[in-house]
Amino acid sequence: MEPVLELRNVTKSFGGLRVTADVSFSVAPGSISAIIGPNGAGKTTLFNQITGYLKPDGGKILFQGKDITNLSTREIVTLGMARAFQVTSFFPEETVLDNVRVACLSQMNKTRNLLKSVSVFNEATDQAFKILESIGLQNVADRAGFELAHGDQKLLDIGIALALQPKALLLDEPTSGMSPEERLLTRNLIKRLWKEFSLTLIFIEHDMDTVFGIAQTVRVLQMGRLLAEGSPEEIRRNPEVITAYLGEEVL
Amino acid sequence: MNQSSGAREIILLGLFLLVFGSVPFIKQSDYHLMLANHVLIWGMFAVAFNMLFGVTGMLSFGQALYYGLGAYSVGLVVKNYGSAMFLPALGLGLVLTIVISILVGLLVIRLSGVYFTVLTLAFGQLAWQITFRWYRFTGGDDGIQGIMPSGLLENHTVYYYFTLALVVVSIWFLWRVANSPMGLVLRCIRQNPERVRFLGRRVRRNQLRIYVISSFFAALAGGLMAGVTNSIHPDMFYWTSSGEVILMAVLGGIGQFFGPFIGATVIIVIQDVVGARTEYWSLIIGIIMMIMVLGMPKGLVGEIRGLMARYAAGKVNRG
Numbered sequence: 001m002e003p004v005l006e007l008r009n010v011t012k013s014f015g016g017l018r019v020t021a022d023v024s025f026s027v028a029p030g031s032i033s034a035i036i037g038p039n040g041a042g043k044t045t046l047f048n049q050i051t052g053y054l055k056p057d058g059g060k061i062l063f064q065g066k067d068i069t070n071l072s073t074r075e076i077v078t079l080g081m082a083r084a085f086q087v088t089s090f091f092p093e094e095t096v097l098d099n100v101r102v103a104c105l106s107q108m109n110k111t112r113n114l115l116k117s118v119s120v121f122n123e124a125t126d127q128a129f130k131i132l133e134s135i136g137l138q139n140v141a142d143r144a145g146f147e148l149a150h151g152d153q154k155l156l157d158i159g160i161a162l163a164l165q166p167k168a169l170l171l172d173e174p175t176s177g178m179s180p181e182e183r184l185l186t187r188n189l190i191k192r193l194w195k196e197f198s199l200t201l202i203f204i205e206h207d208m209d210t211v212f213g214i215a216q217t218v219r220v221l222q223m224g225r226l227l228a229e230g231s232p233e234e235i236r237r238n239p240e241v242i243t244a245y246l247g248e249e250v251l
Numbered sequence: 252m253n254q255s256s257g258a259r260e261i262i263l264l265g266l267f268l269l270v271f272g273s274v275p276f277i278k279q280s281d282y283h284l285m286l287a288n289h290v291l292i293w294g295m296f297a298v299a300f301n302m303l304f305g306v307t308g309m310l311s312f313g314q315a316l317y318y319g320l321g322a323y324s325v326g327l328v329v330k331n332y333g334s335a336m337f338l339p340a341l342g343l344g345l346v347l348t349i350v351i352s353i354l355v356g357l358l359v360i361r362l363s364g365v366y367f368t369v370l371t372l373a374f375g376q377l378a379w380q381i382t383f384r385w386y387r388f389t390g391g392d393d394g395i396q397g398i399m400p401s402g403l404l405e406n407h408t409v410y411y412y413f414t415l416a417l418v419v420v421s422i423w424f425l426w427r428v429a430n431s432p433m434g435l436v437l438r439c440i441r442q443n444p445e446r447v448r449f450l451g452r453r454v455r456r457n458q459l460r461i462y463v464i465s466s467f468f469a470a471l472a473g474g475l476m477a478g479v480t481n482s483i484h485p486d487m488f489y490w491t492s493s494g495e496v497i498l499m500a501v502l503g504g505i506g507q508f509f510g511p512f513i514g515a516t517v518i519i520v521i522q523d524v525v526g527a528r529t530e531y532w533s534l535i536i537g538i539i540m541m542i543m544v545l546g547m548p549k550g551l552v553g554e555i556r557g558l559m560a561r562y563a564a565g566k567v568n569r570g
């Protein structure tokens with residue numbers, strides 16, 4: 001099967017600092033996989049390049065067989081890639097409903113309309129409520145985004161991405177800053193969303209229970225280099241990965 | 252639109268028409284009519300400006316460029332081709348504004364934050380300089396007097412209702428924009444432009460759209476004002492005109508759709524009351540403004556709505 005996402009020798013430096021060093025991998029359609037690695041390894045920068053927010057210095061990125069290396073974020077999103085952010089990103093003064101609804105309207109290509117009220121777009125509103133139910137925020141639909149607790153804001157960020165009906169969804173540290181209970185809920189939620197929306201899902205995560213609990217494939221980045229790639233079992237046993245990142249306790 | 256907000260809109264509109272529609276019947280002199288005209292025109296200008304500033308987060312310090320363009324289109328055409336051309340001249344000013352605001356807009360939206368603000372100011376001042384220096388064409392510092400609308404519009408009361416009608420339609424249009432999907436995208440652009448790109452939307456394209464729309468109504472305000480004061484003056488292009496509309500919006504409350512209209516009303520009334528009593532009126536207005544802006548950071552309408560919400564919550568709590 002053709003990979004949904006393919007990176008070929010992607011390279012990126014900031015000044016003299018190599019943050020992406022000749023990274024190549026393919027992501028199978030419908031899979032769920034994790035990217036792990038120490039802080040500063042270049043994980044977020046990799047997502048930034050995949051979503052067109054940063055241009056790689058070299059190499060190629062293909063999405064559904066199409067070269068997207070030089071496309072803008074807007075074009076890549078339109079092709080079916082969506083993303084949630086490590087530093088939670090949403091629209092703080094809008095209601096939770098409108099945060100998701102604006103994404104629904106964008107996906108339905110209705111955002112050029114300037115004479116009809118947002119509330120007459122029933123299809124977008126229904127879709128937004130469906131998303132809110134999926135992420136468990138339907139009871140706070142009328143609250144402003146900034147009023148939510150941190151954990152709920154992380155979910156809202158994911159909800160906005162989901163509302164774009166993406167084929168591929170990238171989540172950057174979805175459980176960061178969450179309590180252990182919230183983490184467990186979010187882990188199960190991610191797994192459920194992956195199935196419910198038939199996504200190809202890639203997530204960056206530091207919480208190893210989440211990584212080894214739901215990922216089919218794990219990729220390890222270290223100093224911009226792809227150190228290892230394999231099943232959770234393989235990664236857990238990989239001696240290089242253990243010295244570089246996991247340490248002994250995960251064994 | 253759900254029913255309750257639809258009903259509220261109609262009540263608001265009715266009230267607005269009642270208050271402003273009755274001015275010609277209750278006025279004691281033509282001066283009051285002129286004052287009401289000023290409130291309507293600056294109120295519309297301020298609401299349109301706020302679509303740019305309060306809604307989209309683009310603080311233009313150069314809307315005088317379009318206010319002046321609208322006014323000078325009317326003034327110069329009427330002076331050279333006669334009163335009969337008043338309405339076509341108004342239209343010409345609007346068309347010119349669309350063209351020029353697209354061209355200027357393409358340049359200024361490349362910058363954001365304070366750089367955007369400074370560049371808009373520079374364009375406004377450039378237009379003022381040209382108007383000021385080009386004496387033979389524009390009348391320079393003297394401006395042009397005796398700009399009369401033709402036909403029925405020559406009558407002050409008719410002209411007032413003409414203005415009222417255009418202002419109501421304009422504000423209704425802007426209200427629709429504010430509540431539309433595009434309006435929602437504009438608010439999102441103010442709060443988090445990066446995320447808007449990740450929704451698959453063009454940030455700059457939307458900023459340009461609202462820049463042109465907002466400038467269009469600034470030009471309409473200028474053109475209408477030329478018919479109210481029967482004169483044009485290079486000060487209409489000056490940065491103080493841009494500053495005045497900013498003050499109106501901030502005073503009334505940039506977070507509220509109608510806030511800037513109330514801000515315009517308050518400033519025009521204060522100018523009138525204070526200006527009649529002392530020559531230091533601009534100093535006194537400055538002080539009043541400072542106190543109001545510092546004491547009411549959400550603006551008049553924002554603070555009043557906050558108080559009403561607190562009062563309502565208190566009532567609920569007490570049972």
Ligand SMILES: Nc1ncnc2c1ncn2[C@@H]1O[C@H](COP(=O)(O)OP(=O)(O)O)[C@@H](O)[C@H]1O
Pocket residue numbers: 014019037038039040041042043044045046
């Ligand atoms: N825009 C940027 N300009 C310069 N350096 C950057 C930029 N973004 C990230 N970096 C640097 O690149 C390295 C990798 O960062 P990042 O991709 O955020 O790591 P991770 O997400 O794996 O923690 C870090 O050293 C970081 O300081």
Ligand SMILES: [Mg+2]
Pocket residue numbers: 043044045086
């Ligand atoms: Mg990161």
